[in-house]
Amino acid sequence: MAIVDRLIGTLSPTAALRQAVKLSAKGDVKRAAPLFSRAARAGIAEAQHRLARCYLEGAGVPHSRPEGVRWLERSAEQGYVEAQSLLATLYLHGFARSEAAPTLFEAPNQSAQAASPDWTNGEKWARRAAEAGSADAQALLGYILTSGPEERRDLDQAKVLYKKSADAGCPQGHLGYALSLAQNVRDEATQQAVTEHLRFAADAGLATALYLFGTLSEKGVGVPVDLAVAAEMFRQSAEKGHRSGQAKWGLALLEGRGIPANPTEGESWLRRAALAGDAEAAALVGDMYARGGPLPPNYAEAAMWFRQAAESNHRAAARALGMLHLTGAGVPRDPQEAARWFRISAEAGDQSARVDLANLLLDGKGEQEDSIRTKEWFESAAASGDLVAAFNFGVCLAEGVGVERDERRAAEWLRKAADGVVNAQYWYGRMLIEGRGVEADLEAGRAWIAKAAEAGMTEAEVLLADMMLSGRGGARDHPAALVLFEKAAEKGHAGAMFAVGAMNGGGHDVPTDRVVAQRWFRAAAERGHAFAQMMLGRYLARGLAGEKDVEEGRVWSERAAAQGLQEAKVDLAALPPKPESAPERQAVGD
Numbered sequence: 001m002a003i004v005d006r007l008i009g010t011l012s013p014t015a016a017l018r019q020a021v022k023l024s025a026k027g028d029v030k031r032a033a034p035l036f037s038r039a040a041r042a043g044i045a046e047a048q049h050r051l052a053r054c055y056l057e058g059a060g061v062p063h064s065r066p067e068g069v070r071w072l073e074r075s076a077e078q079g080y081v082e083a084q085s086l087l088a089t090l091y092l093h094g095f096a097r098s099e100a101a102p103t104l105f106e107a108p109n110q111s112a113q114a115a116s117p118d119w120t121n122g123e124k125w126a127r128r129a130a131e132a133g134s135a136d137a138q139a140l141l142g143y144i145l146t147s148g149p150e151e152r153r154d155l156d157q158a159k160v161l162y163k164k165s166a167d168a169g170c171p172q173g174h175l176g177y178a179l180s181l182a183q184n185v186r187d188e189a190t191q192q193a194v195t196e197h198l199r200f201a202a203d204a205g206l207a208t209a210l211y212l213f214g215t216l217s218e219k220g221v222g223v224p225v226d227l228a229v230a231a232e233m234f235r236q237s238a239e240k241g242h243r244s245g246q247a248k249w250g251l252a253l254l255e256g257r258g259i260p261a262n263p264t265e266g267e268s269w270l271r272r273a274a275l276a277g278d279a280e281a282a283a284l285v286g287d288m289y290a291r292g293g294p295l296p297p298n299y300a301e302a303a304m305w306f307r308q309a310a311e312s313n314h315r316a317a318a319r320a321l322g323m324l325h326l327t328g329a330g331v332p333r334d335p336q337e338a339a340r341w342f343r344i345s346a347e348a349g350d351q352s353a354r355v356d357l358a359n360l361l362l363d364g365k366g367e368q369e370d371s372i373r374t375k376e377w378f379e380s381a382a383a384s385g386d387l388v389a390a391f392n393f394g395v396c397l398a399e400g401v402g403v404e405r406d407e408r409r410a411a412e413w414l415r416k417a418a419d420g421v422v423n424a425q426y427w428y429g430r431m432l433i434e435g436r437g438v439e440a441d442l443e444a445g446r447a448w449i450a451k452a453a454e455a456g457m458t459e460a461e462v463l464l465a466d467m468m469l470s471g472r473g474g475a476r477d478h479p480a481a482l483v484l485f486e487k488a489a490e491k492g493h494a495g496a497m498f499a500v501g502a503m504n505g506g507g508h509d510v511p512t513d514r515v516v517a518q519r520w521f522r523a524a525a526e527r528g529h530a531f532a533q534m535m536l537g538r539y540l541a542r543g544l545a546g547e548k549d550v551e552e553g554r555v556w557s558e559r560a561a562a563q564g565l566q567e568a569k570v571d572l573a574a575l576p577p578k579p580e581s582a583p584e585r586q587a588v589g590d
Contacts, residue, residue: 429463497532
């Protein structure tokens with residue numbers, strides 16, 4: 001057979017090309033390559049293109065990108081359209097080629113670094129091939145005019161080229177035309193056209209089209225909502241290496257969206273997307289580690305992923321990283337570093353981060369510029385009618401954050417925000433009660449505090465209950481006060497726990513129950529409440545609830561005294577001396 005090949009090669013370059021094409025079609029590129037070379041050296045454009053492909057793909061000849069490009073240029077100069085189109089693609093990828101095809105002087109386990117796109121030569125060859133009628137080149141030129149440097153862009157011409165390419169059946173043309181139409185969807189017909197062109201490109205297996213069609217199916221845009229179809233599109237896109245598709249497929253597996261949940265595989269795909277640079281995937285992985293699951297949270301791991309996402313301008317991840325630094329979870333506790341990440345998130349538009357930064361400023365952290373910037377954010381949003389921003393701006397005015405303290409203006413903004421923001425109702429109620437920035441009005445203040453309490457705000461429940469105990473701003477109502485204190489106590493409010501204990505201990509218009517009282521005193525005492533520690537010490541030392549333990553009572557009284565309570569010191573002095581042989585006691589809960 002080799003003798004036949006040599007004979008054909010000596011007789012005619014054209015015959016050598018025909019024989020090489022036949023051999024190549026059968027997969028015998030090793031015998032085809034020398035014949036392509038014979039025809040290429042004779043100046044046949046098609047042979048030059050085919051020989052170039054052999055060098056670029058390492059098929060029958062050693063891998064050599066420079067040699068492949070050299071033969072492509074010869075073929076392209078002769079007007080061979082396929083060579084022109086491929087050459088344009090190589091220029092746009094910085095002469096990139098398949099990872100499976102390293103250059104002649106590149107070790108197999110090394111990955112080549114792609115150079116910057118050569119837009120000039122890329123456009124030159126794409127335009128020649130497009131004008132010659134190549135649908136692939138028309139789509140490529142459309143891409144250059146859409147996504148290339150600003151000075152080369154021409155969206156109208158790009159749309160025309162994409163349309164021509166799509167009409168010729170090119171999948172890339174369908175994708176490009178769908179994206180062009182999507183820039184200005186004004187009616188159902190246009191949306192339907194976008195959907196149909198994306199469907200064609202997805203059916204052809206284009207990764208980006210698969211991802212986008214999955215997104216349409218997930219959201220029900222132009223097609224019915226179908227999470228199963230969306231998941232399948234994301235899977236195919238992911239397996240083709242599309243990082244956003246990997247992130248979506250991972251999330252579908254994680255949450256069971258349209259498919260049975262598989263958290264382990266879902267995390268694996270999310271990691272792939274994150275390592276490929278998908279910020280949303282990195283943030284999701286960070287959130288998984290922060291929340292924990294079958295295992296306890298791993299905040300150090302969460303911080304690593306949040307940082308990766310935050311450094312890619314993911315504002316929610318930046319805020320999450322700030323929270324970790326604020327609490328010292330997985331990273332060193334550093335309020336200044338927390339403020340830095342809150343600042344980054346806030347500047348990207350995260351409203352919660354702006355509030356977090358403002359709260360740090362109230363604690364004396366952050367920088368002076370942060371105070372001014374925070375005030376400006378809230379003031380601008382408040383002026384546009386944002387009630388949450390109006391509340392935050394009111395707090396800035398009340399506390400002097402980024403602006404001179406102005407309680408009168410603070411009260412005005414807090415009053416506006418109180419129509420829809422629970423925290424503003426509480427703050428405005430407090431200002432009315434205290435006469436800050438407005439004329440004191442206990443009755444009106446109590447009414448606003450009651451609104452916040454009805455919405456479940458713990459601090460409002462406690463303040464309203466206290467006002468009901470004393471009769472400030474309205475009638476005394478001890479049973480209702482106890483109910484409110486109990487609500488707040490169940491949510492962990494130490495002051496409310498103490499109040500429930502005190503009310504059950506007697507002297508109020510509710511039944512006395514010292515067993516219940518001691519239980520709540522203990523709950524508050526274990527949270528560091530000084531008066532609760534003193535009362536628990538008394539109950540234990542005197543056996544007021546039936547349980548007498550002088551030594552444990554002494555421990556709690558000592559804790560209260562250490563916090564400066566003179567009454568606790570008096571209680572300690574009244575206790576019998578500690579037995580010399582008695583061991584040191586620890587309070588329950590240590």
